Amino acid sequence: MAKKKDKNSDWLVKAYNNSEFLNSPPARIIRILSEVIEPETRFRKHKVRNTVVFFGSARTLSKSDALKNLKKIQKEIKTKKSPSRSLKQKLAQAERDLSMARYYEDAAIISEKLTRWFKKIKNDKKQFIICSGGGPGIMEAANRGAKKANGKSVGLNISLPMEQNPNIFQDKELAFEFHYFFIRKFWFFYLAKSLVVFPGGFGTMDEFFELLTLIQTEKSKKYMPVVLYGSEYWNKVVNFDEMVKWGMISKSDLKLFKTVDDPESAFKYLKAKLTKHYL
Secondary structure (H helix, E strand, C coil): CCCCCCHHHCCCCCHHHCHHHHCCHHHHHHHHHHHHHHHHHHHHHCCCCEEEEEECCCCCCCHHHHHHHHHHHHHHHHCCCCCCHHHHHHHHHHHHHHHHHHHHHHHHHHHHHHHHHHCCCCCHHHCEEEEECCCCCHHHHHHHHHHHCCCCEEEEEECCCCCCCCCCCCCHHHEEEECCHHHHHHHHHHCEEEEEECCCCHHHHHHHHHHHHHHHCCCCCCCCCEEEECHHHHHHHCCHHHHHHCCCCCHHHHHHCEEECCHHHHHHHHHHHHHHHHC
């Protein structure tokens, strides 16, 4: 016979159902573990073992969106006898966005090419899948390319006050929402077999240099081909040769990544390296 519940115990709450406690500072370790264990459970369920990770700016627009925005501003300027300074600045930004849009298009092409190749690999244990940060810009382009090839892709989203809106091209069952940057970066690297790094800002630099440091210091023993995409951008923003000259890195460290400027070269390089080391 079931024991009758005492009405006086209705106010009692188990610790794992106590939302106030679970969101408090003392329970931080529980939240951290949740961001490790829950994604691992889903990755195992969907047999995600190897990823090719795309990094890049959330601000990079597609060519169609950039062109639409530029035409809108140009039309607005035509109605003004003397365009304001802020409007001229908007025009300059729109022209810059259109120029940078080529990186969005190239990221989508590379992702699509890789995904079509991945689908030809019959061994599930050696299967690859595209992974991005799940947001807009280059992240969206990577997920979009995989979707165009009818393949699945991972989105490692993170809650931010700006820019990080989840894109519609990541697979829902493989779309994650993180609070902690360091756990998110753990998942970027743990399953990664290759990195493709497009032009970006602080976030891209942070991800690229931290993971490059792990490779340089051999904290990871796996082989990791790294593609740095867009020499025009990277050669101006980061002077790696000067770092060698000043003795801050070794000349051999420049071999830890390969700079490329077109989708076909990136695809051929990644296909060759992944085949040699993992297939």
